[in-house]
Amino acid sequence: MGKEGLGLEITELRLGLPGANSDSGHRCDVMIDKNEKKRAFSEILEDDVEEGNRKKTTIKSQVVGWPPVCSYRKKNSFSDKDGSAKASKMYVKVSMDGAPFLRKIDLGMHEGYSHLAKALEKLFGEALRNAESCEFVPIYEDKDGDWMLVGDVPWEMFMESCKRLRIMKRADAKGFGVLRSKEALN
Amino acid sequence: MNYFPDEVLEHVFDFITSHKDRNSVSLVCKSWYKIERYSRQRVFIGNCYSISPERLIARFPGLKSLTLKGKPHFADFNLVPHDWGGFVYPWIKALAKSRIGLEELRLKRMVVSDESLELLSKSFVNFKSLVLVSCEGFTTDGLAAIAANCRFLRELDLQENEVDDHRGHWLSCFPESCTSLISLNFACLRGEVNLGALERLVSRSPNLKSLRLNRAVPLDTLQKLLMRAPQLVDLGIGSYVHDPFSEAYNKLKIAIQRCKSIRSLSGFLEVAPHCMSAIYPICGNLTFLNLSYAPGLHGNKLMKLIQHCRKLQRLWILDCIGDKGLGVVALTCKELQELRVFPSDPFEAENAAVTEEGLVLVSAGCPKLNSLLYFCQQMTNAALITVAKNCPNFIRFRLCILDPMKPDPVTNQPLDEGFGAIVQSCKGLKRLSLSGHLTDQVFLYIGMYAEQLEMLSIAFAANSDKGMLYVLNGCKKLRKLEIRDCPFGDAALLEDVGKYETMRSLWMSSCEVTLGGCKSVAEKMPSLNVEIIDESEQMEFNLDDKQKVDKMYLYRTLVGHRKDAPEYVWIL
Numbered sequence: 211m212g213k214e215g216l217g218l219e220i221t222e223l224r225l226g227l228p229g230a231n232s233d234s235g236h237r238c239d240v241m242i243d244k245n246e247k248k249r250a251f252s253e254i255l256e257d258d259v260e261e262g263n264r265k266k267t268t269i270k271s272q273v274v275g276w277p278p279v280c281s282y283r284k285k286n287s288f289s290d291k292d293g294s295a296k297a298s299k300m301y302v303k304v305s306m307d308g309a310p311f312l313r314k315i316d317l318g319m320h321e322g323y324s325h326l327a328k329a330l331e332k333l334f335g336e337a338l339r340n341a342e343s344c345e346f347v348p349i350y351e352d353k354d355g356d357w358m359l360v361g362d363v364p365w366e367m368f369m370e371s372c373k374r375l376r377i378m379k380r381a382d383a384k385g386f387g388v389l390r391s392k393e394a395l396n
Numbered sequence: 397m398n399y400f401p402d403e404v405l406e407h408v409f410d411f412i413t414s415h416k417d418r419n420s421v422s423l424v425c426k427s428w429y430k431i432e433r434y435s436r437q438r439v440f441i442g443n444c445y446s447i448s449p450e451r452l453i454a455r456f457p458g459l460k461s462l463t464l465k466g467k468p469h470f471a472d473f474n475l476v477p478h479d480w481g482g483f484v485y486p487w488i489k490a491l492a493k494s495r496i497g498l499e500e501l502r503l504k505r506m507v508v509s510d511e512s513l514e515l516l517s518k519s520f521v522n523f524k525s526l527v528l529v530s531c532e533g534f535t536t537d538g539l540a541a542i543a544a545n546c547r548f549l550r551e552l553d554l555q556e557n558e559v560d561d562h563r564g565h566w567l568s569c570f571p572e573s574c575t576s577l578i579s580l581n582f583a584c585l586r587g588e589v590n591l592g593a594l595e596r597l598v599s600r601s602p603n604l605k606s607l608r609l610n611r612a613v614p615l616d617t618l619q620k621l622l623m624r625a626p627q628l629v630d631l632g633i634g635s636y637v638h639d640p641f642s643e644a645y646n647k648l649k650i651a652i653q654r655c656k657s658i659r660s661l662s663g664f665l666e667v668a669p670h671c672m673s674a675i676y677p678i679c680g681n682l683t684f685l686n687l688s689y690a691p692g693l694h695g696n697k698l699m700k701l702i703q704h705c706r707k708l709q710r711l712w713i714l715d716c717i718g719d720k721g722l723g724v725v726a727l728t729c730k731e732l733q734e735l736r737v738f739p740s741d742p743f744e745a746e747n748a749a750v751t752e753e754g755l756v757l758v759s760a761g762c763p764k765l766n767s768l769l770y771f772c773q774q775m776t777n778a779a780l781i782t783v784a785k786n787c788p789n790f791i792r793f794r795l796c797i798l799d800p801m802k803p804d805p806v807t808n809q810p811l812d813e814g815f816g817a818i819v820q821s822c823k824g825l826k827r828l829s830l831s832g833h834l835t836d837q838v839f840l841y842i843g844m845y846a847e848q849l850e851m852l853s854i855a856f857a858a859n860s861d862k863g864m865l866y867v868l869n870g871c872k873k874l875r876k877l878e879i880r881d882c883p884f885g886d887a888a889l890l891e892d893v894g895k896y897e898t899m900r901s902l903w904m905s906s907c908e909v910t911l912g913g914c915k916s917v918a919e920k921m922p923s924l925n926v927e928i929i930d931e932s933e934q935m936e937f938n939l940d941d942k943q944k945v946d947k948m949y950l951y952r953t954l955v956g957h958r959k960d961a962p963e964y965v966w967i968l
Contacts, residue, residue, distance in 0.1 A: 275473030275880070276855070277739060277771060277798050278829075282530065282556040282584070286665075287689050287714065287740065301474075303931075311946055312932035 273332075274314065300369060306334045306346075306377035317369045323361055334377065345380040402427075406435045415440045434458055441465070442900050444482060444506065445925065448955045449490035460499045461525075462487075466506035468903050468949055469853075470878055472530065475905055475947070477931055479962050482506045485515075486960075492519035500525040500551075507531070513538030517545035524576075525551035532558040536587065540566035547571075550603075551579040561587030568593040577601040581608035583632050583663060588612045599624045608632025611665040616644040622651035630684075631655070632663035640671050649674045662686035662712075669697040679704035683731075686712040688738045699724045710734040715750045715771060722754030726761025734767035739798060752779030759786035767792040775832055776804045780814025784821035793818055794829035800856040800881075803833035810834050816841035819849075829853040839863035843870025851876040861888035868895050878903040886913030893920045901951035912941030914948055918968035925957060926950040928966040 300317040313333045320326045330348070348360040352371040360368070360375070400408075409432055412418055422432040438461040441447060453459070466482020484506045491498055498520040508531045516523065523546045528534075536559065542552060543566055568590050570577075577597070582589070589612055598604060598621050605628060607621065613634035622628070638645050658678045667690050682705050687693055693701070694716040702708075702721070708729040715737050717725075725732065735758060737750055750772045756779050759765060766789045775797050795815075803810055811832040819825060819842050826848055830838065834857035842849065843866035850873055857863065864884040867877070868891065876899065885908035896902055896917070911928070918926040929947035957967045 273800065273881075275470065275475045276800055277796055278473045278853075278855070279739060279771075280472035280530065280556065281474055282558065283688075283738065286584075287691055287738070305932075310932070310943070311930075314931075 300372075302350075302372055302374050304330065304333065304375040304377070307379045307382065309334055315375070317372060322365045323368075326360075330375075330377065346377050347380050348375065348377055350375045402431050405431050409435050413438075437461060438500075439463070443951050443953075444484075444487070445958050446900075446951060446953045446955070449487045451955070453490060453494045453496055457496070459496050461502070462491075462498065462500070463502040463504075464506060465504045468878070468901060469505075469876070470880065470903055470905070471505055475880070476949075477929065477962070477964065479507075480929065480965065481958065481960055481962070483960060484508050485512045488512050488516050488519070492516075496520075497522055499523055500527075502527040502529075503531055504529040505531065507533040508538070509533050510535055510538035510541070514541040514545075517541045522548060524548055525553075527551065527553040527555070528557050529555040530557065535560040536562045536566045536585065539582075540569040543567070543569035543574075544571065547574065548576050549574065550576050552577075553579055553581045553606075554584050555581065557584050559585055561585050563587040565590055565593070567597060570597050572600070575600045576603065578603045579606035579630075580604065581606065581632065583608040583610050583634070583665070585610045586612075591617045595620055595624065601625075602627075604628065606630035606660075608663060609634035611635055615648060619644060619648040619651045622648070622655055626651075626654040627657055628655055629657050630660040630662075631658050633661070633665075634663055635666040636664050636671065637666050637668045638671060640668075645671065645674065653677050656681075658682070660684040660686075662689075664690035664693060667692040669693050669695075672697055672701050675701065676704050680706060682708055684708070684710040686710075688712040688714055688736065690714070691716065691740050694718075694721075703728050705729060707731055710767075712736040712738070714738050714740040716740045717754075718749040719751055719754035719757065722750060723757045723761075726757040729762060731764060732758070732762040733764050734792075735762075735765060736769040737771055738769075739771040749773075752776045755779060756782050756786075759783040763787065764789070766790055769794045769796075771796045771798060773798060774802060774805050775811060775814065776806050777809060777811060777814035777817075778804075778806070780811065781817040784814075784817035788821045788823070790818065790822040790825055792827040793822065793825060794827065794853070795831055796829065797831045800831065801833045810837070812837040812841065816845075819845040824848055827851040830857055831855060835859050836863040836866070839866040843867050846871055848873055850874060852878070854879045854882055856881045858882045858884065861885055864888035865891055868892055874898075875900045877901075879905070879907060881906040883908055885909055886916070889913050890916055893917050893924075896921060896950060897923055897952050899952065901949065903947075903949050904945075905947040907944075907948075909945050909948060910941060911939070911943045911945055914945055914950075915941065915968050917950065923952055923954075924950050925953050926968045927961070928968065929964060930966065931964045 301314045302317060303312050304315050305312045315326075315329060315333065317326070320329065349357050350360055350368070350372045351374045352358050353373060357376075363371075405428070409418070409421060412421060415438070418432060418436060422429045433455050435458060436456045437458055439452065439456055439459055440463045441452070442465050444464045444466050464484065464487065466484075467476055467480060470476060471480070482505060484503055492515055499522050501516065508528060513534055516526070518541075526542060539552070542549065570593075574597075589610065591613065594613070595617065598607065604625050607625065607628055607630070609618065609632055611634050615635060615638040618633060618636075652674055655678060659681055661675070661678070661682055661684070664687060669692055672693070679701065685705055685708055687698070691714055694714070698717060699721050702724055706728055709731050711725065711729065711732060711734070713736070717737070725735075737754075740749075750770070752772065752775045755770055755772070755775075759782065763786065765787045768790065769792075772795070775795060804814070812835055815830060815834070815838045819828070825846055828842070828846065828849060828851070830853065836859050839858060839862070842852070849871045852867060852871070852874065861884055863882065864879070865888050867874070868888070884904065889904070889909050890913060914926050914928060917924065927949045928945050929949065930945070932946070961967060
């Protein structure tokens with residue numbers, strides 16, 4: 211499910227034109243500028259369009275704490291639909307090079323890499339816009355403390371082993387063995 | 397000067413029960429202060445950091461009942477980091493050391509450890525009542541201590557807590573000699589309970605009036621419990637799944653019919669909707685019905701159930717009831733005062749089944765409506781204006797349009813006029829939560845008309861500082877203000893810092909206030925704690941005053957900076 215179609219492209223977070231943001235009728239100015247010309251994670255989104263059709267649910271808004279439903283209620287009223295009673299929240303910190311604040315994201319709320327990508331884009335839209343056409347690489351720290359490229363393993367495995375996320379500038383990636391893994395896959 | 401002996405005054409004060417009134421009484425003169433403080437038995441502390449346990453004990457030696465609230469309200473929505481604070485242990489420790497004969501403890505949004513519960517259970521001989529709402533940090537081991545040691549326990553009420561369920565035998569820890577239970581609510585526990593122990597406990601509790609079961613209690617146990625406790629007034633059903641042709645179901649029907657006193661019904665944590673007819677006999681007397689944890693109940697079955705509930709005063713429901721279902725409520729529940737409609741799928745605004753239509757129907761059919769919590773897909777100004785006209789008695793009005801900043805879908809206008817109509821019409825409005833696309837204009841209305849407003853929650857609204865200023869200048873009775881994702885900055889924050897001393901607290905997150913602004917407040921108002929919550933570790937490296945603050949929480953206090961704040965909380 212998660213990884214097969216993604217391959218290398220997940221590493222390329224190019225800042226391209228926003229896709230038709232048709233699913234969100236709202237302006238959500240605080241999160242992303244409506245006129246934002248750049249979009250990160252574009253490759254991930256394109257790849258997952260077919261997958262997206264399978265899943266009826268789209269995660270509309272990754273705003274933390276919205277809608278204002280208390281966490282106890284969230285855990286206990288909505289889980290029954292597809293039998294996915296997510297036992298615990300999987301909040302991980304997400305940092306982005308150049309952004310002033312870290313954010314937190316609940317991995318359990320996402321269906322796969324593409325949804326994660328959309329969410330990260332919403333969280334860091336402003337910072338991405340200000341970053342002036344750098345390219346970014348999403349990496350994560352796993353249980354062993356190693357920094358890994360996002361996208362290699364199936365989504366469930368990723369959810370379980372990811373401790374924190376970082377959106378790193380490609381320029382800084384050299385020391386992280388990213389280029390090496392690119393070559394290995396070739 | 398007193399014209400009456402102290403005993404007479406004390407006797408008179410006994411009739412004054414509201415906290416506000418007793419506080420007022422204590423301010424009249426020194427003599428009244430003294431009499432009041434010695435006779436005071438119940439104390440409410442809305443912010444556990446506003447006062448210390450030692451000062452509480454010193455002032456009210458006759459304390460029997462204490463209510464404490466810890467974390468700010470937005471902690472419910474994961475905006476406050478896990479270990480921010482609100483620990484009850486220091487309170488229990490101090491009370492235990494003193495000679496206070498504590499009988500009742502009610503906690504909301506506090507961190508309660510097993511150690512605290514154990515200390516509590518062993519320190520107060522006459523302890524009778526423990527109510528925990530939205531708390532965390534304890535396990536069923538702590539509950540076992542309460543059960544085992546509180547010999548005269550009357551009430552154990554656990555509402556929406558995060559409890560680590562060790563699946564132990566906490567229920568079995570109630571000794572055979574414990575026969576005093578009046579209220580037992582363990583609906584929020586997720587684990588198995590010893591059903592035999594539960595049955596025996598209920599059997600030996602003739603005064604049991606309120607029983608709320610968790611999911612692990614199956615139907616045939618429910619039936620046995622009801623046979624033993626036909627005097628119940630409040631029932632929370634755990635699992636309601638069974639075969640309608642079974643013996644158990646027939647027995648249940650008989651058992652329920654014997655329960656002529658049930659006025660309040662909740663739970664249905666697991667439900668087989670085709671078996672609701674067994675419940676009909678008690679529906680006619682219900683004043684409170686809470687189906688907000690029963691997503692399995694919807695459509696016609698739900699509507700049929702509601703049609704039997706003619707005396708309902710409070711209804712908590714999921715939005716799968718739909719506008720049509722709310723129409724049924726409007727036709728049936730003429731005594732309705734409080735309605736809460738929760739989202740059954742909070743992230744799927746398209747599927748949200750209620751809109752402005754449902755609300756308008758209820759407002760037209762239920763003239764006594766005074767309290768509302770409504771999660772919906774959309775709202776229009778026209779609807780709000782109609783609701784304001786139909787129901788001028790709102791005390792609480794909380795509207796949450798699932799899609800943040802969504803305008804009126806018919807006119808594409810902000811919802812300023814709609815909410816304006818609500819505040820203008822509902823002169824007794826005490827609590828208001830806003831949502832949808834809103835400009836500074838709505839705050840102008842709130843400042844002008846919401847004279848009784850005590851609590852205001854704002855998200856993704858306003859254009860400028862003016863919005864916040866209208867509210868701070870206009871709402872004289874404001875006690876709690878919580879704001880997220882609004883363009884309010886230092887100018888608004890600093891305009892009248894004295895105001896914050898008249899309030900319990902102010903929360904601002906993802907706004908435009910800067911570190912410098914917050915520092916300024918802290919400097920000018922030593923009676924406030926100004927907390928900056930910053931988990932990003934940026935604060936350590938970048939102490940630039942111009943830096944925007946992600947989360948600020950300030951509150952008045954008599955005891956200065958708290959000592960238990962975690963690393964990422966800076967108290968200025």
